[in-house]
Amino acid sequence: MHPLYGTTAVAGVGLRQYKRGASPLPEQAVLVEAILAACADAGFDPADVDGFVSYGDDKNEPVQLMPALGTRELKWSSVVWGGGGGGVAGAFGLAAAAILSGQASAVIVFRALVEGSSGRLSAAVMAHHLNDHMLAAGIVAPAQVCAIRANRMYEHHGVPASVAEELVRASYYHGSRNPEAVAFGQAFDLEEMRSSRWIAEPFRLFDCSRENDGAAAFLMVSADRARDLKRPTVYLLGCANGAEKGWGDLLENDDEALYPTAGFRSIARRLYADTGLSPADIDVVQLYENFSAQGVASLIDHGFCTYENVAEVVRFDNLVAPTGKLPVNTGGGNFAQGFIHGIGTAYEAVKQLRGESANPVPNAKICLLAGGPGAPTVSSAIFGSEVP
């Protein structure tokens, strides 16, 4: 069995989330609150946290958190490379690597984002990737980068653009029922979505995730140690991170077959091979959707459907808990739960497997976390409430 399989676990979670620009505290202070909440959730002394992992160019260097947390000794601080959300799931693999190799024993995975402290996320992501080829073409935002790929998927590969609407509706449906979601209590107006303004074709406003202030933190420890802590154990069963030849930062010169994908073909291959699991074993999916089409492409990459049958699978009725066969984004996802660079999708993965989701999937034991799609480096992970 692969060394990652069921050997580490998430023992506690903490989330603070606010409307963009509305955080009552600066970014680092919000992050400290989320970390303390994760430790309290687990019943774990925050001073004993000895490792930290983040992704997406997070600006909070762990050593700066030590005074507020009372950290006794920092043994591991690292990030997954990449400016986008491609690293969100890979961060859990990095934390597990630290624990399994004995380099740290209690690792916080985190992401914090407060506009007043670090500016707009979309601008930061693009600053990481921008070059003169893009600037000269007027391509300056993630929405445009993803829009070009989406048009190719729709027009050349025959994916009906209507599936995007099904995915967005499912996210908003779940979000409207989740008290922790930005869309809580809000009725979703399909006509408002369809008539919302164009951003970059084929994306209208509702095809785009919208940023929030906040932070989330996850306490990871060995599986043995997690079982002694107070919350239900959520095991990491597998994690894959990276890019295959023909995908990456290639100035649009990706392999032609990979171009319209979300970049996960090799990730999904490895993840399923390492865990011995298949799409049929996945009870629920937490899907990072920066943009609607990339969410659909990610579901295709992860083997839930194909270009040919995507419309049969990506249907609102099929995507919503508790009755859908492929429940997706049961917290509301980036669209409707909130968007702190995708970390909320990991939060809902844990809540769902602990039986604490606002939209519970009956008997959910295995959850796929599909990380930021379309990024040059991408990652995904599988979590389980037990080790099958």
Added chain:
Amino acid sequence: MMHANDGADAPYWNGLAEGRLLLPRCRCGDWLWPAANHCAACGGEEIAWVDRPMRATIFSWTRTWHRFGLTESLDLPFVSIVATIDDCGIRLLGRLDDPDQLDPVIGEAIAGRSGATRVEGRDIPTIIWSRG
């Protein structure tokens, strides 16, 4: 942020500024894009910058309606495309004339002319494409 003229693709930028499309080809025949000083296929380092006609087909496109920062010099909406250059397969980002807002079609033949996009006081060379 990477700027023109300080990387392996400097001849591309210098060519465009003179109205020419120059693209890099290894002695083994492989076209290299993103530009590189070393060919991963054969290990060779003899890279020639070859003149190509500005003829291509549309690989994909988007029409931007939102006023994103750094696009202030472009009238909204504007169309950005990925163009597959004829007879070499390299794909380039560029802009497409869009006078009638007719949706571009993937595979459609296009012809280019050299132009520039003004971004924060800099004129960055680019190819402006038109149909036909």
